[in-house]
Amino acid sequence: MPPLLFAKTISTEPALPEDMKQLMLNTHTWMQDSIRVGITYKNAFWQRNKTSGTIYSSAGPIQEFYDHSNSYNNLHALGGFISTNYSDNTKAERKTYIIKQLQIYYGDQALDYNSYEECAWRSEKHTTSASDKFLMPQTNNGHPLFKETYLNNRLFITGAETSAIFSGKMEGAITSAQFVFEKLKHIYNK
Ligand SMILES: Cc1cc2nc3c(=O)[nH]c(=O)nc-3n(C[C@H](O)[C@H](O)[C@H](O)COP(=O)(O)OP(=O)(O)OC[C@H]3O[C@@H](n4cnc5c(N)ncnc54)[C@H](O)[C@@H]3O)c2cc1C
Numbered sequence: 142m143p144p145l146l147f148a149k150t151i152s153t154e155p156a157l158p159e160d161m162k163q164l165m166l167n168t169h170t171w172m173q174d175s176i177r178v179g180i181t182y183k184n185a186f187w188q189r190n191k192t193s194g195t196i197y198s199s200a201g202p203i204q205e206f207y208d209h210s211n212s213y214n215n216l217h218a219l220g221g222f223i224s225t226n227y228s229d230n231t232k233a234e235r236k237t238y239i240i241k242q243l244q245i246y247y248g249d250q251a252l253d254y255n256s257y258e259e260c261a262w263r264s265e266k267h268t269t270s271a272s273d274k275f276l277m278p279q280t281n282n283g284h285p286l287f288k289e290t291y292l293n294n295r296l297f298i299t300g301a302e303t304s305a306i307f308s309g310k311m312e313g314a315i316t317s318a319q320f321v322f323e324k325l326k327h328i329y330n331k
Contacts, residue, residue, distance in 0.1 A: 142268070142300050143168070143170040143173075143268070143269065143270070143300055143301075143302050144164070144165035144168040144170075144281075144287070144298060144300070144302055144303065145165060145166060145168055145169070145170050145173075145269075145270050145272055145302075146170065146268070146269060146270040147165055147298060148162055148165035148166045149166075149270040150270065153291070153292060153296065155292075157291055157296075158291075160286065161286060161289075161291070161298075164281055164284055164286055164287075165298070166272070166273070167272075167276065167280060167281055168276075168280065168281040168282065168284070168302055169272070169276040169277065169278055169279055169280040169281065169282060169302070169309075170269050170270070170272075170302060170309075171278070171279065171282070171301060171302060171308070171309025171310065172262060172309070173262055173263065173269045173271075173272075174225040174228065174262065174263055175222055175225065175262050176222065176223050176224075176225060176227065176228065176235070176259060176260070176261045176262070177220070177221070177222055177223075177259065177260050178220060178221070178222075178223055178235070178239060178257070178258065178259040178260075179209060179218050179219070179220035179257075179258045179259070180218060180219050180220065180239070180240070180243070180254045180256070180257050180258075181216070181217065181218045181254065181255040181256045182217045182218065182219070182253070182254050182255060183217070183253070183255060184217060184250075185208065185210050185214070185217040186247060186250045186251075187208060187219065187247060188208065188210075190247070192246070192247070193208065194206065194207060194208030194209075194219055195207055195208070196221070196246065198242070201224075201238065201241075201242040201245075202223040202224050202226075202227045202235060202238045202239050202242060203221065203223055203224075203239060203242050203243070204221070204222050204223060204224050205221045205222045206219055206220065206221035206222075207219070207220065207221050209221075219243070223235065223239060228261060228263060232259060235259065236257045236259075239257075240252060240254065240257075278309075279308055279309060281302075282302045282303075282304070282308030282309055282313075283302075283303065283304055283305030283306070283308045283313075284303075285305075287299070287303035288303075288320070290324065290328075294328050297321045297324065297325075299317040299318060299320070299321045300314055300317055301313040301314035301317065303317050304316045304317040304320075
């Protein structure tokens with residue numbers, strides 16, 4: 142799990158060394174502030190009008206959007222990332238601003254959506270936790286101290302953020318799991 146979340150929610154007996162605790166509190170959790178949204182429609186009007194559904198924008202909430210229709214092309218959606226500047230808005234406000242932005246690109250047909258879904262990662266208490274101060278993305282990701290074991294080889298702190306390669310990404314999470322697996326083999330095969 143992300144080291145910051147660990148430091149904020151789990152205490153150990155005996156306590157972890159202070160340098161480790163401080164390191165975890167100062168380790169950025171990748172994409173911790175991101176907000177993903179998805180809007181379903183009856184028709185993929187963005188495919189008909191010689192537009193792709195791909196949007197890159199630095200104005201308005203939508204920053205990066207794609208056509209999320211299924212492979213049979215019988216379920217239609219637009220989805221992607223919106224700016225974290227809208228974190229303090231309500232879900233209803235975010236929806237209004239997003240639909241308005243889509244209306245600018247596609248006209249009034251954008252108003253006729255079926256459903257709106259969103260996930261703001263900062264509200265996901267089981268996978269992220271707010272840091273007390275601003276941390277640059279990937280601060281302390283892959284720090285060498287994460288390779289240590291604790292509580293007499295019974296505690297391994299591992300996850301995407303502890304990996305020195307592809308930190309924060311799925312590949313980093315898998316690399317970390319493999320690292321601990323090899324370590325366990327070494328410890329228990331002695
Ligand atoms: C919006 C978003 C988009 C992303 N896009 C990409 C992408 O395109 N490509 C990519 O490679 N990566 C992407 N990532 C990153 C990727 O999701 C992570 O790298 C990966 O999920 C991390 O895996 P993990 O196992 O380290 O941690 P997590 O997936 O966070 O798993 C930690 C687990 O620990 C559990 N847990 C928490 N507290 C406790 C507790 N006290 N006791 C027991 N269990 C607990 C949690 O419930 C969770 O299941 C994205 C992340 C986000 C948020």
